[in-house]
Amino acid sequence: MADLSIDFCGIKSPNPFWLASAPPTDKAYNVVRAFEAGWGGVVWKTLGEDPPAVNVSSRYSAHYGKNREVIGFNNIELITDRSLEINLREITAVKKAWPDRAMIVSLMLPCEEAPWAAILPLVEATGADGIELNFGCPHGMPERGMGAAVGQVPEYVQMVTAWCKKHTRLPVIVKLTPNITDVRAPARAALAGGADAVSLINTVNSITHLDLDRMVAFPAVGNASTHGGYCGSAVKPIALNMVAEIARDPVTAGLPISGIGGIGNWRDAAEFIALGAGSVQVCTAAMLHGFRIVEEMKDGLARWMDEKGYADIAAFSRKAVPNTTDWKYLDMNFQTIAHIDQDKCIGCGKCFVACEDTSHQAIAQRIMENGARRYEVIRDECVGCNLCEITCPVEACIAMVPQETGKPYMNWTQDPRNPRAESRADAAVGQTTAVIEPA
Missing domain, CATH: 3.20.20.70 (Aldolase class I)
Incomplete structure (x- = not known):
């Protein structure tokens, strides 16, 4: 023990x-x-x-x-x-x-x-x-x-x-x-x-x-x-x-x-x-x-x-x-997408309502021939925000699945979309010291 x-x-x-x-x-x-x-x-x-x-x-x-x-x-x-x-x-x-x-x-x-x-x-x-x-x-x-x-x-x-x-x-x-x-x-x-x-x-x-x-x-x-x-x-x-x-x-x-x-x-x-x-x-x-x-x-x-x-x-x-680090050192190229386990899904639709009304409209509602509802993730629209997973009442029914993007680690200090992006060398140094950066 x-x-x-x-x-x-x-x-x-x-x-x-x-x-x-x-x-x-x-x-x-x-x-x-x-x-x-x-x-x-x-x-x-x-x-x-x-x-x-x-x-x-x-x-x-x-x-x-x-x-x-x-x-x-x-x-x-x-x-x-x-x-x-x-x-x-x-x-x-x-x-x-x-x-x-x-x-x-x-x-x-x-x-x-x-x-x-x-x-x-x-x-x-x-x-x-x-x-x-x-x-x-x-x-x-x-x-x-x-x-x-x-x-x-x-x-x-x-x-x-x-x-x-x-x-x-x-x-x-x-x-x-x-x-x-x-x-x-x-x-x-x-x-x-x-x-x-x-x-x-x-x-x-x-x-x-x-x-x-x-x-x-x-x-x-x-x-x-x-x-x-x-x-x-x-x-x-x-x-x-x-x-x-x-x-x-x-x-x-x-x-x-x-x-x-x-x-x-x-x-x-x-x-x-x-x-x-x-x-x-x-x-x-x-x-x-x-x-x-x-x-x-x-x-x-x-x-x-x-x-x-x-x-x-x-x-x-x-x-x-x-x-545990600062937001600016998180990997901008990391991507995750929601996956719904249809065997566990109870068809309550909470994930659909949350995503459709307040998020990214990345879950589709299908009405089956028998009248049952089926919910499917629209992969191209999913940003991996986790809202569907959080609202789902069934444990492990919705999982966030990491995707292979083929892209290297890139944080916000390196991102070309950042108008104040640093050079890759400087950003790499900053990343290694992220957890000890002074206030």
């Missing part, structure tokens, strides 16, 4: 699955249940100064799909509302009882060195394995000059990170906000401040839906609401992109990354790891389905690794990064 254990910037855990800093990690009772279920580590819910934060009611809302499937989750809860003393005492006890599990403590304090200098020795005394700086919370705390208010300013990220490196021997993980134009800027700043790793993404600013009778958004606090932090499966594509951007940036290419955002099964975790993550953090999926989901995550990941011949996590970590 594949070895799932990891060493993440000096922090060891029996598997890469950690619970993210959130309601599930707010107290010893929850964390112990998580460890009993098999989680490799936790990031304890964010600690701050006393007196603790005061939360409102209600706190959560959701974006639903069909059959009330929760696609996205919205949260306006703040950092821990329990005292610092209670949290530190419980962290100490849990770490002592579970020495093989990763115990990371999330922190958020004002942008002044003194509070950080005061709290870090207290956290270190608990026996915790590392700290995570919460520079990502998008609601409530930014109004107080913390959370995303820090994470959106690279100079502040670097400054606070440097303070923490000065006042603790523990590994420092900087949690980044996605509510920013270019995530590479704060990641570079964290590295410049001495960060041992970064974690991302924190939640995305959001309003999920409204009560149109009361004209108030959810979650409603009396007759008002506010934007919250969006998480869950809906944010996974955003998170994967940001992880990849940091992993392939020349400045931060070697910086350890803890991947967060929409991870709900082993496949999600594998994708994050392949794009640069050394550990993965889960929250929403655990809140919706309970801590036992980690059993399937571990089993599924281990079985897939065995099937692929990956002995450990490091064997496929960052393996997809070299294949």
Whole structure:
């Protein structure tokens, strides 16, 4: 069986699955249940100064799909509302009882060195394995000059990170906000401040839906609401992109990354790891389905690794990064065409409607003698956009088939249709450095 254990910037855990800093990690009772279920580590819910934060009611809302499937989750809860003393005492006890599990403590304090200098020795005394700086919370705390208010300013990220490196021997993980134009800027700043790793993404600013009778958004606090932090499966594509951007940036290419955002099964975790993550953090999926989901995550990941011949996590970590590049370096001569498997086709016509109304009119509808409908790809019109494959409700019914064009690799910088095309020699050099081009 594949070895799932990891060493993440000096922090060891029996598997890469950690619970993210959130309601599930707010107290010893929850964390112990998580460890009993098999989680490799936790990031304890964010600690701050006393007196603790005061939360409102209600706190959560959701974006639903069909059959009330929760696609996205919205949260306006703040950092821990329990005292610092209670949290530190419980962290100490849990770490002592579970020495093989990763115990990371999330922190958020004002942008002044003194509070950080005061709290870090207290956290270190608990026996915790590392700290995570919460520079990502998008609601409530930014109004107080913390959370995303820090994470959106690279100079502040670097400054606070440097303070923490000065006042603790523990590994420092900087949690980044996605509510920013270019995530590479704060990641570079964290590295410049001495960060041992970064974690991302924190939640995305959001309003999920409204009560149109009361004209108030959810979650409603009396007759008002506010934007919250969006998480869950809906944010996974955003998170994967940001992880990849940091992993392939020349400045931060070697910086350890803890991947967060929409991870709900082993496949999600594998994708994050392949794009640069050394550990993965889960929250929403655990809140919706309970801590036992980690059993399937571990089993599924281990079985897939065995099937692929990956002995450990490091064997496929960052393996997809070299294949992630800028659009201008994609092969303009590559061509793929849709193929419909008639044996699997149920004749619903969704591919035809989508292509005919909104795409390239590359699917023909034939009415057979028996009245049945048959859908066929018009090869000369198909541009390989994938829309038909995406809209088809039958798995593997429509496949995108690569075509042999007989043409060599040519990217946009070489394309004669580009008025600013470079020479082939220059373009070739650019292509080889595509994954490390500075911002």
